[in-house]
Amino acid sequence: MTDRRLIISELELVLKKSRVIHTLGVEEMAIRMAGIFGEDRDKASLAALFHDYAKYINDVDMLKLAEHYGIYVDDVYADAPNLMHGPVGAKLIQEKFGINDSDVLNAITYHTVGRAGMSLLEKIIYVADMTEKNRDFPGVQELREKATENIDEAMILCLEQTIAYTLKRRKKIHINSIQTYNSIIENIRR
Ligand SMILES: [Fe+2]
Numbered sequence: 001m002t003d004r005r006l007i008i009s010e011l012e013l014v015l016k017k018s019r020v021i022h023t024l025g026v027e028e029m030a031i032r033m034a035g036i037f038g039e040d041r042d043k044a045s046l047a048a049l050f051h052d053y054a055k056y057i058n059d060v061d062m063l064k065l066a067e068h069y070g071i072y073v074d075d076v077y078a079d080a081p082n083l084m085h086g087p088v089g090a091k092l093i094q095e096k097f098g099i100n101d102s103d104v105l106n107a108i109t110y111h112t113v114g115r116a117g118m119s120l121l122e123k124i125i126y127v128a129d130m131t132e133k134n135r136d137f138p139g140v141q142e143l144r145e146k147a148t149e150n151i152d153e154a155m156i157l158c159l160e161q162t163i164a165y166t167l168k169r170r171k172k173i174h175i176n177s178i179q180t181y182n183s184i185i186e187n188i189r190r
């Protein structure tokens with residue numbers, strides 16, 4: 001299913017109104033970034049629209065779905081099952097809507113914690129998620145500007161935000177976030 005109108009009506013069934021607004025903001029930003037960095041705009045739109053599809057699945061069901069789909073639940077995921085709305089969401093939309101583009105599915109899977117060696121589309125969704133027009137936190141404006149200038153620098157700023165926020169709340173940091181950071185730093189040095 002790739003019809004945008006149909007997708008939005010599916011989203012309205014499972015997401016709160018504010019989350020639909022956020023999703024449309026991510027889509028707008030992702031399409032803009034795709035134009036700037038030379039990514040396929042349709043893929044950016046599709047991945048953005050579905051990125052938070054599983055956001056409101058409760059912890060018990062999230063853990064059940066993770067088991068059902070063979071997603072490895074590490075200690076950080078076990079502590080905060082909602083982090084798995086990325087990987088679980090990707091599996092659900094593949095099964096329910098027949099979306100099989102691996103880059104789109106990976107962009108959804110890794111939009112929460114990232115991974116080493118992210119593709120351009122994965123980075124676009126990760127950054128667009130944090131910089132879309134409805135986001136409001138200290139430093140968001142600087143991040144928004146970077147998001148349309150230099151994707152790797154924008155990734156670093158996003159990771160800085162996410163990791164600092166996690167540290168402040170005394171929560172565990174997912175190993176993927178650290179690996180994402182290290183891998184981008186290596187990219188930038190090259
Ligand atoms: Fe999300």
Ligand SMILES: [Fe+2]
Pocket residue numbers: 022026051052129
């Ligand atoms: Fe999101």
